[in-house]
Amino acid sequence: MHTKTDLRELSYAEAIREAMDIAMAQDERVILMGEDIGVYGGAFGVTGDLIEKYGMDRVMDTPISELGGAGVAVGAAMTGLRPIFEFQFSDFATLGMEQIVNQAAKIRYMLGGAVSVPVVMRFPSGSGTGAAAQHSQSLEAWTAHVPGLKVVQPATPADAKGLLLAALEDPDPVMIYEHKILYKMKGHVPEGHYTTPIGKAAVMREGKDLTIVATAIMVHKALDAAETLATEGIDAEVIDLRTIRPMDRDTVLASVRKTGRLVCVYEAVKTLGVGAEVSAMVAESDAFDYLDAPIIRLGGAECPIPYNPELEKAVVPQVPDILEAARNLAKGRI
Amino acid sequence: MHTKTDLRELSYAEAIREAMDIAMAQDERVILMGEDIGVYGGAFGVTGDLIEKYGMDRVMDTPISELGGAGVAVGAAMTGLRPIFEFQFSDFATLGMEQIVNQAAKIRYMLGGAVSVPVVMRFPSGSGTGAAAQHSQSLEAWTAHVPGLKVVQPATPADAKGLLLAALEDPDPVMIYEHKILYKMKGHVPEGHYTTPIGKAAVMREGKDLTIVATAIMVHKALDAAETLATEGIDAEVIDLRTIRPMDRDTVLASVRKTGRLVCVYEAVKTLGVGAEVSAMVAESDAFDYLDAPIIRLGGAECPIPYNPELEKAVVPQVPDILEAARNLAKGRI
Amino acid sequence: MGRTFSVRDTVTPNNTPYAIARYSADELKEALKKMYLIRKFEEGAEDSYMRGLIHGTMHLSIGQEASAVGSCMSLSDEDKITSTHRGHGHCVAKGADLSRMFAEFFGKESGYCKGRGGSMHIADPSKGNLGANGIVGGGLPIAVGAALSAKRLGTGAVTVCFFGDGANNEGAFHEALNMAKVWNLPVVFVCENNKYGMSTSTERSTAVKNIADRAVAYAMPGVTVDGNDFSAVAEAVDAAVERARKGEGPSLVENVTYRWRGHSKSDRNRYRTKEEIAEWQSRDPIAAMAKLLTDHKIASEDEIAGIEADATRIIEEAIAFATEGANPKIEEVTRDVYTQEIAS
Amino acid sequence: MGRTFSVRDTVTPNNTPYAIARYSADELKEALKKMYLIRKFEEGAEDSYMRGLIHGTMHLSIGQEASAVGSCMSLSDEDKITSTHRGHGHCVAKGADLSRMFAEFFGKESGYCKGRGGSMHIADPSKGNLGANGIVGGGLPIAVGAALSAKRLGTGAVTVCFFGDGANNEGAFHEALNMAKVWNLPVVFVCENNKYGMSTSTERSTAVKNIADRAVAYAMPGVTVDGNDFSAVAEAVDAAVERARKGEGPSLVENVTYRWRGHSKSDRNRYRTKEEIAEWQSRDPIAAMAKLLTDHKIASEDEIAGIEADATRIIEEAIAFATEGANPKIEEVTRDVYTQEIAS
Numbered sequence A, B: 001m002h003t004k005t006d007l008r009e010l011s012y013a014e015a016i017r018e019a020m021d022i023a024m025a026q027d028e029r030v031i032l033m034g035e036d037i038g039v040y041g042g043a044f045g046v047t048g049d050l051i052e053k054y055g056m057d058r059v060m061d062t063p064i065s066e067l068g069g070a071g072v073a074v075g076a077a078m079t080g081l082r083p084i085f086e087f088q089f090s091d092f093a094t095l096g097m098e099q100i101v102n103q104a105a106k107i108r109y110m111l112g113g114a115v116s117v118p119v120v121m122r123f124p125s126g127s128g129t130g131a132a133a134q135h136s137q138s139l140e141a142w143t144a145h146v147p148g149l150k151v152v153q154p155a156t157p158a159d160a161k162g163l164l165l166a167a168l169e170d171p172d173p174v175m176i177y178e179h180k181i182l183y184k185m186k187g188h189v190p191e192g193h194y195t196t197p198i199g200k201a202a203v204m205r206e207g208k209d210l211t212i213v214a215t216a217i218m219v220h221k222a223l224d225a226a227e228t229l230a231t232e233g234i235d236a237e238v239i240d241l242r243t244i245r246p247m248d249r250d251t252v253l254a255s256v257r258k259t260g261r262l263v264c265v266y267e268a269v270k271t272l273g274v275g276a277e278v279s280a281m282v283a284e285s286d287a288f289d290y291l292d293a294p295i296i297r298l299g300g301a302e303c304p305i306p307y308n309p310e311l312e313k314a315v316v317p318q319v320p321d322i323l324e325a326a327r328n329l330a331k332g333r334i
Numbered sequence C, D: 001m002g003r004t005f006s007v008r009d010t011v012t013p014n015n016t017p018y019a020i021a022r023y024s025a026d027e028l029k030e031a032l033k034k035m036y037l038i039r040k041f042e043e044g045a046e047d048s049y050m051r052g053l054i055h056g057t058m059h060l061s062i063g064q065e066a067s068a069v070g071s072c073m074s075l076s077d078e079d080k081i082t083s084t085h086r087g088h089g090h091c092v093a094k095g096a097d098l099s100r101m102f103a104e105f106f107g108k109e110s111g112y113c114k115g116r117g118g119s120m121h122i123a124d125p126s127k128g129n130l131g132a133n134g135i136v137g138g139g140l141p142i143a144v145g146a147a148l149s150a151k152r153l154g155t156g157a158v159t160v161c162f163f164g165d166g167a168n169n170e171g172a173f174h175e176a177l178n179m180a181k182v183w184n185l186p187v188v189f190v191c192e193n194n195k196y197g198m199s200t201s202t203e204r205s206t207a208v209k210n211i212a213d214r215a216v217a218y219a220m221p222g223v224t225v226d227g228n229d230f231s232a233v234a235e236a237v238d239a240a241v242e243r244a245r246k247g248e249g250p251s252l253v254e255n256v257t258y259r260w261r262g263h264s265k266s267d268r269n270r271y272r273t274k275e276e277i278a279e280w281q282s283r284d285p286i287a288a289m290a291k292l293l294t295d296h297k298i299a300s301e302d303e304i305a306g307i308e309a310d311a312t313r314i315i316e317e318a319i320a321f322a323t324e325g326a327n328p329k330i331e332e333v334t335r336d337v338y339t340q341e342i343a344s
């Protein structure tokens, strides 16, 4: 985290756990489902000891059955419960897409509004753990392509908590992509119940020379880069997109109108990743007229995530990549 | 089809069938797998009577097991067969994403190049049949986001045949999105074996005032619109993208450099559909400097496909939408 | 089709069929009426389709009425069902209003899904019908979820999950039955085995002879019954519902039946013989039910004719209602994508 | 763990264990050596991890060596296997080169996957090993596909598909076994039941007691054996391989075993007791195999010590090879995404 204060700090994982704890204490209908979220505490320790407080009936270890598990969560959500379903790794959600996309996302519409499906799903995503191609993907663009779903990507502990609590209050299915590498990152997290609005981006740093729109872990890399750029006289505005469906058009466009330059940074494969939508959204808006330079995207390489740690780093954007892109973009501006 | 000649015409479905027939006659390793592709001839009649010619061993009805079926095709492709796997509707491929994305797309890379996975998968896609939200999706953007796959979307009978034959010669997994409404559309199809190159777009109509990049059925709507625009003095270039992974950057950029105006038309949900990538690709390229107007996207509404026929039409781009967009774009140009 | 549940309370003296012993005359006549309603709804639907009044496709369950109605006999409106693409029968059996069903079929705003869902998605949550499903096997995990809610919230509700023989080869079947048993949930899996998944016979798609044999793999009771015999269906499903209600967990019931029509409107019936179809038509579940009622003096021939006439009238009214109904407004097409409209 | 296959040719006179009757002394000593290699490979891997030489995670199969080696006894290089995240043992059993395995572990260009795959994806197609798989259940349909190829191309090859008890609850298991039987393919499903899928015991995840009981649902033979008893494993799997080879279709073999280590490096072993671990450690499959060979005078204690020393040396050499190997070049990171490089 970039804002060090003497306020209470929690890790991103702790913040998520606290949100679940608050929700479960308040509302009997909230249950947790997932693989090894009970005594094991979750593959990334996110559920931790919640089973001790709420018991096996509310912190349910599922069999290794992602499709069925997701579907049970959907059915439970239609009939009175508020399940939070954890995919152990977001990669395994490829097994559950049927229930997510054909059922959770569409049931309300197909049924003419007769029911809502208030299910929350959590997807630990991203690379950086040396777990190779089948355990490191960032597939949030898939669900962000699907009407009926809401999709968020918290970048800070405070938002991880606030967005999860907002998701639980939302009557519709909310998909939460959490970055595994952020789980241990600390930051200030307010006590008690609060929500971070779904659908609102956050301006993390104001600047006038160029706009960096980033998601998840890239928000922190962008902020790092912005500090360095500042020393070079380049004043970057950094926006944490936070919600990728529905996207916060207004915040992004306002920034681009101000700076005239845009770079989008995201870890997912570049082609058809979230930055493609940010770019296209700007390019078709009135903000187009304010653009002084091409819209740059920094996304993951067109490549599965490799195992070797140096290769693994090479396939996702790093701070030097952002610096280079920003410097090129700023040329002629300052 | 828009080019009427006295050459041999086949429907899009017949062209696909002919491609499969040619391949099966030439190569014993080619087999067909899918639900009800045998005596039933396929839900859309694409396989037709091939079972009579090649028997049940090569035209294999699978149980209703999309995940397993796709995985069997992957395993067979790794070990000497050349399977063509048909998802009965592309919507059901949501059940097979694990095998497509974690296995087919990544096995070669994860194994350091030790094997290839020459599997071909066919996805009947799109709306217009009154089959509602779970039978009408256009999810090609999902696989186009995944390195290791190649993804094509033929718009004409000739390309449907040529791209399928190219896919069978390709050592890597090729995903073919076929539009259901095109199955009955007729057009000239050359006899015998030929291939349409994967990775190459087709300029369907040359023009100088604006570029329309379209996919699948939208190519035909774009061509219709272009005829009308011509009568209004607007000279539209129409590009059929044909392959969406890898995208034909050169053809699109060359056109935009010439016309300075771009509209992308696709049926999939607008947000994060293929047009987002086309737009972003142009906006970050040197063609940006040639742009005289915002890049317009016409995509599907942010909505599942509804059942009622009027609603169903309303949620995907139609010729009048293209005309309106093109006219707005061309304003001031001509 | 021999095996039955070991656990069953109702004793049927003197070989009286279960249904006769268990249900009142009114209940039985109501059941017969529902069977007629299903038949006539679908005949009407087919006719509307032929006359070009409907687009899309439809999956008719004509010939399977005993399975739908028999399986819902002991369910209240609090109990849930999940249904399939071939779901009109389940919908009627669970108490749906025929007019709103037809209106949905016609894509009208007055339909159950406001014209957004159509034949394949008709639902009536107010009656416990969580909806038909266009995805084969899609309803199986959802049913388990509904049963989980019932158990956790202590509602006492049971969920009946309908699915076809074809669906039994989906991974979702396996995962759902396993979880239902592991968590001991109040759900009854009712497989309507009409011998084909589209064109593919169970012999060519399914490694076991009886689908109920798969219950062993989930350590739950499994039984195969004559799905055209209303009483046999009710007997098996009622026993399973009772087990579920008592907290004894899930069961699998296989109703062996047959669809008289093709799979959908595009079916050329190449995969089965005319003889096979004729043979099954000679075992009409509605005729059998009518005979059951007359044999046991529950209803006279006249009363039965009256029930049928009632059903005919209701369907006529339903078609009239549907025909008159307004189309949805195009500007409202994105309503109900989200519960609270979002700007986009 | 009583039931065995009814179909078996080899007769074992005087209660001689199957393996002793069936395999030559050289074959048996080679098998023991492979078991040592697995153990020492994994101990070396663990050690390298502790010393920070390796990133990522790993899944060790220490304690399960008899299952891996016993299951591959009657396979040739033409025969295929599919493996799991816990796949080092299968890899060694199928004849992999230890140096290239270690090099992969270290992420080197000289590794089996050129450093792209790591522990979870080691494969050696040249030996018929189609690869470990990071997706639980991911290999099951792939194995069926390999068996389909063998049948269609008439290669006579059999595929052995390894998977865990946890994987048996994936839909992929159900779909794969069903298709294998429907098409009568030469595949043997070998479930390594080590009692837990990560932290979740089979009691809490799986509705049946023995996973092999699920074979009934696919009308294929199913047998549960002591997976720490090399001979019992070889006996069951060989019989199944023979059935497959003869065209008699698929089988399911369940090797009951135990992993001594945690699930992966992040496991705190909260879900099982020290006593349970100790009890299983007292049933070391390698010690049992050594005893089998000495009891039956196949090898002396000295010879066994020599085999173990050989294995130790091979592992040391492998680590040296891996340590010296070059890292992949960063500019080549996108090589092998496609067979023919594409411009992008």
Ligand SMILES: Cc1ncc(C[n+]2csc(CCOP(=O)(O)OP(=O)(O)O)c2C)c(N)n1
Residues within 6 Å of the ligand: B035, B064, B066, B088, B092, B095, C059, C085, C086, C134, C135, C136, C137, C163, C164, C165, C166, C167, C168, C194, C196, C197, C198, C263
């Ligand atoms: C996941 C999925 N796969 C395939 C289909 C296409 N499809 C619709 S119904 C059907 C046959 C289903 O057979 P069965 O479950 O026996 O039900 P029946 O139609 O016989 O009532 C198929 C293949 C589908 N809708 N969903």
Ligand SMILES: Cc1ncc(C[n+]2csc(CCOP(=O)(O)OP(=O)(O)O)c2C)c(N)n1
Residues within 6 Å of the ligand: A035, A064, A066, A088, A092, A095, D059, D085, D086, D134, D135, D136, D137, D163, D164, D165, D166, D167, D168, D194, D196, D197, D198, D263
């Ligand atoms: C589809 C999928 N779900 C979950 C996981 C995470 N995971 C890896 S191994 C494992 C346990 C597997 O248990 P089992 O099949 O019994 O194999 P074992 O680890 O005991 O050898 C889990 C849950 C995964 N890799 N893939």
Ligand SMILES: [Mg+2]
Residues within 6 Å of the ligand: C164, C165, C166, C192, C193, C194, C195, C196, C197, C198
């Ligand atoms: Mg059927």
Ligand SMILES: [Mg+2]
Residues within 6 Å of the ligand: D164, D165, D166, D192, D193, D194, D195, D196, D197, D198
């Ligand atoms: Mg296990």
